[in-house]
Amino acid sequence: MHEEPILQVRNLRKQFGTGCKQCSDIDNRNLEKNFCKQCGTVYACQDISFDLYPGEILGIVGESGSGKSTMMQCLYFDADVSSGEAYISEPILAGKNVFELSSQQKRSIRNHVYGMVYQNPVQGLKMNFSSVGNIAEKLIAAGNRNVSEMEATSKRLLESVHIPIHRMKEEPRNFSGGMQQRVQIAKALSNNPPILFLDEVTTGLDLSVQANVLDLIKNIQRDLGISMIVVSHDLAVIRMLADRTIVLLNGEIIEQGLTDQVLEDPQHEYTQQLVYSLL
Template sequence: MKEMEQPVLSVRNLHKQYGSGCAACRDARRERLLKNYCPACGTVYACQDISFEVFGGEILGVVGESGSGKSTLMKCLYFDQEVSAGEAYLYAYQEGRQNIFAQSAQQKRYIQNHLMGKVYQNPLDGLRMNFSSLGNIGEKLIAAGHRHVGRMEARGRELLAHVNIPEYRVKEAPKSFSGGMQQRVQIAKALSNHPPLLLLDEVTTGLDLSVQASVLDLIKMIQRDFKISMVIVSHDFGVIRMLADRTMVMLDGRVIEHGLTDQVLEDPQHSYTQQLVQSLL
């Protein structure tokens, strides 16, 4: 049973704020905030005491409107930003005994390069647009300590074939690709070192509907074939419904609802979640 398993990722009380806070907003209840913003001092509480777990082979969906804190959460998990407070534990790192947020910069790079992959909303953040697709994957492999050119190229070709990049285009730079193909290259790069955890941040935003569908199908195939755990962020409950085993709903930097995706869809408890579900009908 899931509750008896060791989680792949465990996050406890993750907190991220922009600003030092003041007497009006430092209280844990933060009752004087305007959504997640303090009008007295201008501090933004982007993530407020977020806790969750991700288990082996499952997809956790994180859904919420723009400004809800979901993308900030992903940036903190991948060390693109420092947390203000909180803990996170990866079972693949020191068997889950060390808070990864408290590790040195060198250890964080190790975790990024070996134990996590991230697919960004904007491919410009995840790819070198002037490198070839093979070169992008090679960069990730080199960062993890690989040096054998032949094996790196073979791994790159294998992954690019898996995400349906035509063989004759593997040496092309992503700048010449469509948005959907760029996301496929990002996914291949993120998978290059067999990470136990994949983070996907709004990967279908801005894509045409038909392209969105093909990217979502690819994600489902990868989850099935690689048995990899994923955290998928989206403002679109339709995407979460299609992919996620469990769903976490965020609003104003807080988790307002959390449960099995089917349960959240069929019996939403919070009024905001009810609005999201109603928008699907």
């Protein structure tokens, strides 16, 4: 593993609501979980900091409402952070807190540096475009204008995620959930992103389909050496994919370490409950 992280996140905070005297003082918050009963403010992400290294899969695990998906939305610029910093080790972005960039610069990062696979394929795909058209859309956003080149790239990517050639011109709305996820993965990979975000990508899929999608993700990671952040409430998914794991509870990191270490010898009471409920 290289020493220089590809992504550094520092003190990411996201709150919904303005806060009040009861909850605004960080050191002396009076919260019910991550919720202020007095004013209704939700502290979805509280001072989340981590590094992602080249070629690493980082797992983020936690129950529903722990802040995992909000964190992903902030990282991918689907939501604005309340405060915090993130740095990407690309020469053009050196030393720049990407949360403070213009919307145009953020769009450029989404088009060239990041790939995203959403839990619900409807968020990541245009269901009435063909599968090839979905990938072409991403390539055009990244500046590609060569039609035959885009078609060749789209076909290659769809083949790599096991979409049959005779269905490539079909619309994803005709596909099963597992196939939709695979098209979404192909689309996310189309701009060769060094960083890929995967948000609960196996939720709602049959077990055999889940296994196929997870195999696909592992193979992609091995072949392309992409850095990935994988969010899941399912420890089996994290165990299969992640090199290191962060455990979130009520918007805070409560434990982190090598995945084997965290799952074999959990230190925090909540992580222990998570692990033992699996056994």
